[in-house]
Amino acid sequence: MIKINSQQLSFRLKETAKPTSLIRYYLLVGPEPFLSYQAQKQLQHHLNSAGFEQQIIVTIDGQTDWNNIYDHCQSLSLFSDKTLLILQFGDTGLSAAILAHLNELITLLHDDLAIIFVFNKLTKAQENAPWLKAIDAQTLWINCLPPDTRQFPVWLTQEAHHKGINLDKSAIELLCYYYEGNLLALSQLLEQLKLLYPNTVISVNQIENNINDSAIFSPYHWVDAILAGKSKRAIHILQQLKVNDAEPLIMVRIIQKELILLINLKKAMETQPLSLLVNQYKIWQNRRALYTTTLNRLSLNTLFTALHQLVKIEVSLKQDYTAVPWQELETLSLLLLGKTGA
Secondary structure: EEEHHHHHHHHHHHHOOOOOHHOOOOOOOOOOOHHHHHHHHHHHHHHHHHHOOEEEEEEEEOOOOOHHHHHHHHHOOOOOOOOOEEEEEOOOOOOOHHHHHHHHHHHHOOOOOEEEEEEEEOOOOHHOOHHHHHOOHHHEEEEEOOOOOOOHHHHHHHHHHOOEEOOOOHHHHHHHHOOOOOHHHHHHHHHHHHHHOOOOOEEEEHHHHOOOOOOOHHHHHHHHHHHHOHHHHHHHHHHHHHHHHOEEEEEHHHHHHHHHHHHHHHHOOOOHHHHHHHHHOOOOOOHHHHHHHOOOOOOOHHHHHHHHHHHHHHHHHHHHOOOHHHHHHHHHHHHOOOOOOO
């Protein structure tokens, strides 16, 4: 099975435009709904051009009529002899019952049937399921993952270019700041900018009256920004989490785990080099630089102080479920950022 990201799909479809190289099975996998929607539309257009004019979309859940799906696979349309079936699994996941239905489905496959499977995620075990192994060699897997902080400016530049929009560097930076994690809102804004400022290089001055702070973050983004020592980003994320009613207790749990790990590493560094400890604690390669940055920035005493503050926040939340400790979380953030004097 070939795996690509959603940004590579257009190029890949050009390579498989000939009937002899047509791919008939596709997996859209990832939590980013806008990228999944974009990819699905591209595939629908591509397969329609290849003669799959009858297109049927089914949302899979516990009430799905699988016999109806089987009928679509076996019957010919009055207007077309080729059918595209789009199965959207959403958050349902793959239960034993659904896996059994998928195993039945693959026995009905034929050359005049194409299928797009849409999943939020697939586990390693699910990747090795019999139904998927059976079509492995004939399937294109498209990852629909949101671009990370480093990839986001590149994605934005490409999306703007695709829409015929030219943004200057400062405009790209501003849009990344206000729209990270919210690709749908950003795409809608780009459409507005295309109408307002056609055939020109768009600058910050032209867009600042049209933007809203629409970035969407998770508590993990907040923790990573703190570890990286990015003060402005960390506080911005914290503010957005507050606006979007994030659960403070979940945030406490996430950063508590990181603090305990940092304390253990800092104490162990008194007798062992960090290069050995990151292997001992099985820290992922792509996160080691974050921990190194933090451990070089903070003393053991500061880490213990932060843990003490975190315990106070947790006790407050458990004693009063209506407590809103956003100021305390900001103070904790500044402490871990080495900005206690700010």
